[in-house]
Structure formats: C-alpha cells, structure tokens
Amino acid sequence: MGAFQSKSSDNEMNKKDFLKVDGDKITLRGEEVILKGTAIGGWMNMENFITGYTGHEHQLREALKDVLGEEKYEYFFEKFLEYFFGEDDAKFFASLGLNCIRIPVNYHHFEDDMNPRVFKKEGLKHLDRVVDICAKYGIYTIIDLHAAPGGQNFDWHSDNATHKASFYDHKDFQDRTVIIWEHLxxxxxxxxxxxxxxxxxxxxxxxxxxxxxxxxxxxxxIRAIDDNHILFLDTFSADFSHFGKPLPNSVYAPHDYSNYGFPSTPELYTGTKEQIQIHKDAFKRKTEYMRIHKSPIWIGEFGPVYQNAHDGIPNWEKVNDTRFDVLNLQLDIYDKARASWSIWVYKDIGFQGMVYAGEETAYVKLLWNLFQKSKKLAANKWGADDKYTKELFKPIEEWLSTNAPSINQRYPAKGGVNDSWSVKGHLSRLIKNILLSEELVKEFAEYFRNKSKDDLNELAKSFHFKNCTQRTRLNEILKADSKRSEKKSEAISEK
Structure with a gap:
C-alpha cells in the first residue's frame, strides 16, 4: 500500500483510529462522523451510461480488444484508469468539504473467470493509488464490490449480461466472492x-x-482477518424485512433515488406538500430497519439526472431546476436524520456527474453520433426517456400481459424508477438493454479502429479533471450542505 495507511503516529495500528459504529452513529474516537460524498462509478466498474458505451463492461472490453489488439487495448485502459481519478480530482472534492468516496469495483480486476481463485496483484494498482490520494486530502474511502462473480443482481451495473442473478444459484460464485474479500x-x-x-x-x-x-x-x-472496518450492507429496493439483528460494527445502506429526478417523472417537482410528503415517506420506509434497531443510516446512492440542450426538451433548464430542488429536499431530509450519504456519481459524460467530459473533448466528439443514437433507442436503461420507442413496444407489453398474466408479479414486482420492475421494464431489459445493446457495442468499438497510441491517450485524457466541465450548481449545493454539517458539529462541540 501507499504512504497513508494509518492516522497513527507510530508504526502500530491504533484501533481508536478506525471509524466505528456506536449505537446509531458512526464515530471516530467517540465523536460522531457523518460521511458525505460520492462514488467513482464508471471507473473500476464501468457502466454504460457513465461513459457512453452500450451493453456490459466485459462485452465492451472484448469488442475493443478485437479492434485494437492486446497491446493497444491494455494501453488504453491503463490510461483511462489513470486519468479518470487523480490528485486534481481529490483536491477538488476536498475543497467542497466532502469527506468520503465510495469506490465501486468489478471482480474482473482481481480474478479471471478462466483462472478463478487466483488473485491478480495488478488489480490493486489503481485502487491503492486512489485510496492513498484520497487519504492525502482527508477523504475516507469505501470499497464496494459492484460486480461479483455470477452477478449478484440482474442488471448491467453488475456486469451481468443476462436477466438472472446466478450468484445465488451456484455456491462456487459465492465461494469466489468470499476469497476476493479475504484478499481485500x-x-x-x-x-x-x-x-x-x-x-x-x-x-x-x-x-x-x-x-x-x-x-x-x-x-x-472478513472478521477473521480484519475486525476493525465497518461493513456497509446493501439490499434491493431498500427491503430489509428479512434481516434480523444487525451484524456488529455494520451499517445497513438503502438507496434513495427519487422518481422526480428522472426523465420518466410522473410530473415536475414543484415543492407541493404532497410531493414533499412522498419523499419523506419514502425515506421513512427505506430507513425503518435502522430506526427500529437504532443503527446508523448511510444512503449508499441517490441523486437526480440532468437534461441538456441536445435532448429536445425546450424547457430543459427549468427541468434541471426542479431536479436540483429535489436534491435540496433530500439533503434536508438526510440532515434532519443525521444520515450519511453518497451521491451518484462523481464523473461521467454529462448525464449525472459532479464533473463530466465536455463536448469538445476527443472522446465525446468521436462518439457523439453514437451517443445520440443509443439515447433515441433507449439502449441503456439508466434514466432512459423512451418517447421514441414507447409506441413500438406497447403492443408487445399488452400481448405479454394478456397471454402470461403472471408476468405482472414477476420478481421484482412493480415499483422503482423508470417503471423498471413492471412488464415494460422486464421487456426493455431483455430487448433493449441486452439484445440491442450487445449488438451496438460492436458499433461502439469500430470508432476505435486504427487509432494510434497517441489517439488513445487523447481519448482517455478526456476524463482528466483538467478536461472536465464542472456541474457548478450541483457542486455548490453539495458544498453548502457540507458547511451545514460543520456548523452543527461546532455547535455540538461547544455544548
């Protein structure tokens, strides 16, 4: 590891220097710490909408390797990992007063499916680098296995190219995941x-x-090796109803996306009493387990997506204003509950990130036409606006519901953002997000054909902080919220 392993002044580990769960608080040396930050999604676990490809990460990598060859393939991804998060990013993040970054990782960095249980030491190269850079600027990190062997969920973000989560059906996948965590x-x-x-x-x-x-x-x-670190435990749809007593030194982590922060919102958020209550009720439901067991709350993911001038929405700036209002409401709810949180996501190509690769960067310019095409086809699920494909798929949805009515109760049942768990969502996953997307990834890769190493360096460098655009209002909101916590902490200390 690097130079920032411990805050202790001596060489021996001091257990008091680790964050700990104490009742309903995360603490350091007995003092409450509220973790506020973001996630480096799209980096060591790539997601299609974040960097604009379609399909799943392993498909993207295979397609690019076919086009570039082994040497240039390795060069491009090494540069991508290097530029995506560096010291300039950590310095900027710390300047906002934020103190924690969640790092999603894909198991493919640590082992190969054709060589399982053999841990790749090079897989820790960039993870160590970023953990150490963040430490230098006083930023905590949370290591998140976003994609586990076999797929712990059925969506693209676990690099699962099927609609089945095989992780639960094969003990071997679980065994391999345990081995990975033992290494980490x-x-x-x-x-x-x-x-x-x-x-x-x-x-x-x-x-x-x-x-x-x-x-x-x-x-x-994990505890047999490391009994100091907190475990942050997710479930799906914030459903902790089957969980018993909390595990020791563990934080249970719901995700709290608002329907009003997405293109498929039922209506624009205007701050009515009813809309405010919907968000308060959602938070109350998702944190019921924590309140019953008097344990800490960490909102592992939340946050709106944003429109731009190219989306064909005349009032796109007004729409974004309403989504910033949703964000402010959620942050206020979290503040009153003294909940920790991690907004999704730090960096992308302009969809949701705190900073993003600008339109004049080499990467965005090269792939612009494909970005627009995949958007119109709703090839990537996250935040998709299906206005161009809705009428095409509607008869098939009705046909499925009529001839196989049990599909209306197919797991998971209705709910969530973008109707993702309805008949419409199940159909879209199979046809758009799997079949269509994995074909389009071949088209994506063709844009890289015959690129030199200098070209590939410029493409990867599009994600360097100095080449990124800041989403200024979002960052101002997050900075203001960090100041709010500082004032409360000072007031508590004075008492």
Missing amino acids: ARHYKDNTWVAGYNPLNEPTDEKQIRIVQFYDRIEKA
Missing part, C-alpha cells in the same frame, strides 16, 4: 482511511433469505 481485507486491514467495505451492491435475491445468509458468512470471513 488482508490488504487493507491496517488502513484507517478506508472507512469500510461494501460487500455487494444492490443484491437481488428473489428468495430474499439467501442474501442474509451470505452476509452472515462474509462477515465471519
């Missing part, structure tokens, strides 16, 4: 700037009890 725990057990481990992101266990059993197992495996 062994490597980071003395690092006090790592706030903790997020063993699985949004696990979709149809039977719901298997994820509870796996958490019991992974907790024992």
